[in-house]
Amino acid sequence: MRIALDAMGGDHAPVPIVSGAVQAVTADPDLTLVLVGDRAQIEPILESLNAPADRLEIFHASQVVGMNESPVEALRKKPDNSISRSWQLLAEKKVDGIVSAGHTGAMVAGGLRLKRFLPKVRRPGIATVMPTAKGSCVILDVGANVSPKPSHLLQYGVMGSIFARHILNRDNPTIGLMNVGEEAGKGHDLAKDTHNLFHASPLKDRFIGNIEGRDIHRGVCDVVITDGFVGNVVLKVCEGVFDFVMKMVATEVLGALSVEKLQAQMALKGLIEKYDYSSFGGAPLLGIDGICIICHGSSREKAIRNAIAVAAQYGRNKLNEKITQELDALPTGSDEE
Amino acid sequence: MRIALDAMGGDHAPVPIVSGAVQAVTADPDLTLVLVGDRAQIEPILESLNAPADRLEIFHASQVVGMNESPVEALRKKPDNSISRSWQLLAEKKVDGIVSAGHTGAMVAGGLRLKRFLPKVRRPGIATVMPTAKGSCVILDVGANVSPKPSHLLQYGVMGSIFARHILNRDNPTIGLMNVGEEAGKGHDLAKDTHNLFHASPLKDRFIGNIEGRDIHRGVCDVVITDGFVGNVVLKVCEGVFDFVMKMVATEVLGALSVEKLQAQMALKGLIEKYDYSSFGGAPLLGIDGICIICHGSSREKAIRNAIAVAAQYGRNKLNEKITQELDALPTGSDEE
Numbered sequence: 181m182r183i184a185l186d187a188m189g190g191d192h193a194p195v196p197i198v199s200g201a202v203q204a205v206t207a208d209p210d211l212t213l214v215l216v217g218d219r220a221q222i223e224p225i226l227e228s229l230n231a232p233a234d235r236l237e238i239f240h241a242s243q244v245v246g247m248n249e250s251p252v253e254a255l256r257k258k259p260d261n262s263i264s265r266s267w268q269l270l271a272e273k274k275v276d277g278i279v280s281a282g283h284t285g286a287m288v289a290g291g292l293r294l295k296r297f298l299p300k301v302r303r304p305g306i307a308t309v310m311p312t313a314k315g316s317c318v319i320l321d322v323g324a325n326v327s328p329k330p331s332h333l334l335q336y337g338v339m340g341s342i343f344a345r346h347i348l349n350r351d352n353p354t355i356g357l358m359n360v361g362e363e364a365g366k367g368h369d370l371a372k373d374t375h376n377l378f379h380a381s382p383l384k385d386r387f388i389g390n391i392e393g394r395d396i397h398r399g400v401c402d403v404v405i406t407d408g409f410v411g412n413v414v415l416k417v418c419e420g421v422f423d424f425v426m427k428m429v430a431t432e433v434l435g436a437l438s439v440e441k442l443q444a445q446m447a448l449k450g451l452i453e454k455y456d457y458s459s460f461g462g463a464p465l466l467g468i469d470g471i472c473i474i475c476h477g478s479s480r481e482k483a484i485r486n487a488i489a490v491a492a493q494y495g496r497n498k499l500n501e502k503i504t505q506e507l508d509a510l511p512t513g514s515d516e517e
Numbered sequence: 518m519r520i521a522l523d524a525m526g527g528d529h530a531p532v533p534i535v536s537g538a539v540q541a542v543t544a545d546p547d548l549t550l551v552l553v554g555d556r557a558q559i560e561p562i563l564e565s566l567n568a569p570a571d572r573l574e575i576f577h578a579s580q581v582v583g584m585n586e587s588p589v590e591a592l593r594k595k596p597d598n599s600i601s602r603s604w605q606l607l608a609e610k611k612v613d614g615i616v617s618a619g620h621t622g623a624m625v626a627g628g629l630r631l632k633r634f635l636p637k638v639r640r641p642g643i644a645t646v647m648p649t650a651k652g653s654c655v656i657l658d659v660g661a662n663v664s665p666k667p668s669h670l671l672q673y674g675v676m677g678s679i680f681a682r683h684i685l686n687r688d689n690p691t692i693g694l695m696n697v698g699e700e701a702g703k704g705h706d707l708a709k710d711t712h713n714l715f716h717a718s719p720l721k722d723r724f725i726g727n728i729e730g731r732d733i734h735r736g737v738c739d740v741v742i743t744d745g746f747v748g749n750v751v752l753k754v755c756e757g758v759f760d761f762v763m764k765m766v767a768t769e770v771l772g773a774l775s776v777e778k779l780q781a782q783m784a785l786k787g788l789i790e791k792y793d794y795s796s797f798g799g800a801p802l803l804g805i806d807g808i809c810i811i812c813h814g815s816s817r818e819k820a821i822r823n824a825i826a827v828a829a830q831y832g833r834n835k836l837n838e839k840i841t842q843e844l845d846a847l848p849t850g851s852d853e854e
Contacts, residue, residue, distance in 0.1 A: 250700060285698065311761075312761070313761060313764070323697055326697060326704055326705045327705045327706065358750060360660055360663060360745070360746055360749040360750065361622070363587060367663055367746060368663045368664045368746050369664065371746070392749075392750075392753045393749070393750040393751065393752065393753025393754035393755075393756070393757055394753040394754065394756045394757035394760070395753075395757065396754060396757055397754075397757040397758055397760070397761035398757065398761075406750075408697070409697055409704060409705050409708070409747070410746070410747055410750055412697040412729075412730070413695060413697065413729075413730040413743075413747055413750070413751060414730065414750060414751070414754050415730065416729045416730025416731040416732075417730035417731065417733060417734075417751050417754050417755060417758075418730075418754060418758050419730070419731045420730055420731035420732065420733055420734040420735065421734055421754075421755050421758040421759060421762070422758060422762060423731070423734070424648075424649070424650060424734035424735075425758070425759060425762045425763070425792075426762070427650070428788055428792065429762075429766050429770070429785070429788065432784050432785075432787065432788045433766070433770065433781050433784045433785050433788065435784070436777075436780045436781060436783070436784035437774075437777045437780060437781060438777070439776060439777060440773075440774045440775070440776060440777040440781075443773045443774060444770050444773060444774060444777075444781060446773065447769050447770045447772070447773035448766070448769075448770050450769065451765055451766065451769045451770065455762075455765065
């Protein structure tokens, strides 16, 4: 398994990114990583870490897409950036997958402009794992496709199910459609048409119908299907509420304690780490011909190590072959562009 | 000020609803409430509470819309339900406003079918107050209008600002547009067109542009504008994450304590009550000719009392006259149906 890692991507790059790479190859003897980025910065970090040199290659890229740049413009103005070079390695089949904690928009734009999708895939979607009262679920799309057709969402049902089965280990993953109410007939045209399409599709047995916003964290289903606009807002709202509530708890609950304040602080810290949205191993861009994992910009060693492990598992479980097989069994959407 | 209260609406009706009504008239000497619902159930509750009979009237309605009924069907099959009767009192100008913790969908459908909107209002929207790191903000629409036009959202900008100014006491309320990124040009067509419309409108000085999901609870603006689909999902996701996190804290943080467990438990309980989404005084349906406050189905005395107080404040501050004046200054949308 060969995976390209954008060594320059993320708020804290390159040190914790390279360090996460070293941890990943140390944990996985069948893994080789290609670190894409500035050789002059990466080499000294590898040397300082006593890294296994034979499974950590460097692919030099002289430019970096800044976290606040306009993605399309940055990709155009900086042809030698680490994100485009990573995609190029994937397109040329020199690696099986790519991982980056860099600019999400640039990662998606870089992938979409290559147009190397799996057969039958109409639009790739970003999947994210979320914690729930019953463990976790996967929600997609969270931002690649803000104006999807119902048939795109049906395809996300296939891709999400395969991800839930092989990465989250659900034997019979269930699918819910994000909507404003549970009854059929709720929501806007996209929601109504998608609901009907799922019901008439080979996925109907695992489709539990519409779910509401509060159902996600209750864990009512394994796969949450939504358009990239709603999914992106939901993902960031969850982050916002989590941060907000944790700060309130730190102030008000810890503030009420004296002798056991330290114990409570430790427990709260553990809980924040456990449910930290950035530690779930990154978000795969599903539907690409290859493996692409997008990490949170705030990723450090652990998040990078987890994301690389997910990429390797994704490849070894041949998720893309399974996606292609299952999409073959789906009827072609009547909303074809 | 005369307000009709749906005495039968909500998960716990009628006892805490009627009790909240008694508290409200006791606190406000210029308020009269019309309790709409089953006289045989309401009278004994009033008697047991020693209520001031002269400012608590009963308007008998023999039917109730169940919380799980299809709203449109229920309104049709049960003409004497307490929600329809409340709307009727408003339409006949026998009350200044109505308050209900009953079926939200039925409340909205009941109001929309009457079509008694303020002049110039194209589509009413539901506004909800949310807690933020800087106090609170108002978000609309959260469910009345799942497929709005940009001009509807611009009108929500006016209505939300007036609400923020007079109910949340913000002198110069700022407006943000819910989107998937901060840069102009982000999002789907509705988001892009709405962004442009705000920028070209008299609201441009208070419009801060696009905001992302995590910005809501950071309190980056006073008014969050979004379509009813996204707003509804956001509202319920917030509830879901809040519940989920509070349960985790109860298990993991309280579980780590022994001698100060009780103190932590009390602090956590206080925090849940303080930030409980149901205690923010209900959600007004803005744009109606009259006052309409929709409460959470789980409302008890305090939530009902708060909602009635908001309705009275809304009327005394003449919010509807201000909405009408400010809408007069807006250009008519080019997306007129």
